[in-house]
Amino acid sequence: DIQLTQSPSFLSASVGDRVTITCRASQGISSYLAWYQQKPGKAPNLLIYAASTLQSGVPSRFSGSGSGTEFTLTISSLQPEDFATYYCQQFNNYPPTFGGGTKVEIK
Amino acid sequence: QLQLQESGPGLVKPSETLPLTCTVSGGSISSGTYYWGWIRQPPGQGLEWIANIHYSGSPDYNPSLKSRVTISVDASKNLFSLKLTSVTAADTAVYYCVRQRREEFDFWGQGVLVTVSS
Numbered sequence: 001d002i003q004l005t006q007s008p009s010f011l012s013a014s015v016g017d018r019v020t021i022t023c024r025a026s027q028g029i030s031s032y033l034a035w036y037q038q039k040p041g042k043a044p045n046l047l048i049y050a051a052s053t054l055q056s057g058v059p060s061r062f063s064g065s066g067s068g069t070e071f072t073l074t075i076s077s078l079q080p081e082d083f084a085t086y087y088c089q090q091f092n093n094y095p096p097t098f099g100g101g102t103k104v105e106i107k
Numbered sequence: 108q109l110q111l112q113e114s115g116p117g118l119v120k121p122s123e124t125l126p127l128t129c130t131v132s133g134g135s136i137s138s139g140t141y142y143w144g145w146i147r148q149p150p151g152q153g154l155e156w157i158a159n160i161h162y163s164g165s166p167d168y169n170p171s172l173k174s175r176v177t178i179s180v181d182a183s184k185n186l187f188s189l190k191l192t193s194v195t196a197a198d199t200a201v202y203y204c205v206r207q208r209r210e211e212f213d214f215w216g217q218g219v220l221v222t223v224s225s
Contacts, residue, residue: 001170032210034210034211034212036212042217043203043215043216043217043218044154044203044212044215045215046211046212046213049208049209049210049211049213050209050210050211055213087153087154089154089211089212090210091209091210091211092210094167095156095167095168095169095170095171096156096210097156098153098154098155098156099153100153101153
């Protein structure tokens with residue numbers, strides 16, 4: 001299985017901050033990477049797919065980049081509703097796998 | 108708007124079989140090139156993909172669970188199902204049904220918590 005390592009696993013930030021989360025794959029996955037946001041007690045919500053394509057309805061302050069083995073999710077200006085846990089996910093190979101998550105909390 | 112709704116027992120005894128169903132509304136399970144699947148999340152932990160299936164058949168399974176899992180689809184009822192046999196406490200999790208668009212999961216059910224305990 002392809003392992004995805006997210007960093008940091010936890011970050012504390014303030015409203016208005018620029019936030020970057022990294023996801024590293026154990027082998028090349030081209031651009032077959034997605035990002036999800038999960039709030040407590042809720043299902044994950046798709047933010048980004050194909051590494052950099054914004055899902056319909058997702059605010060433009062979210063962006064994704066990268067290919068191969070290193071990817072980033074950036075929130076350009078953190079909003080109160082963005083405090084949540086973020087997961088990356090690959091589907092270059094079966095089985096699809098997820099990163100361990102990055103919890104974004106209020107400083 | 109597409110909606111997915113999981114149903115199943117909230118409590119299952121060890122060694123028994125866990126049956127789950129996902130009812131799809133607001134769209135046909137037979138349309139397009141979508142796959143339909145299951146993902147689980149143990150309490151306080153990360154996400155694990157379990158299986159997927161196309162309405163025409165051809166399931167795929169996570170090798171870590173393949174010996175215990177069966178996924179099936181009933182296009183006439185617009186639903187798909189999962190069976191997990193010989194459950195243990197390690198199978199305690201929130202189980203989500205999902206739509207797989209290409210390489211991403213774009214619609215999720217609200218999730219159902221399943222506890223394995225005697």
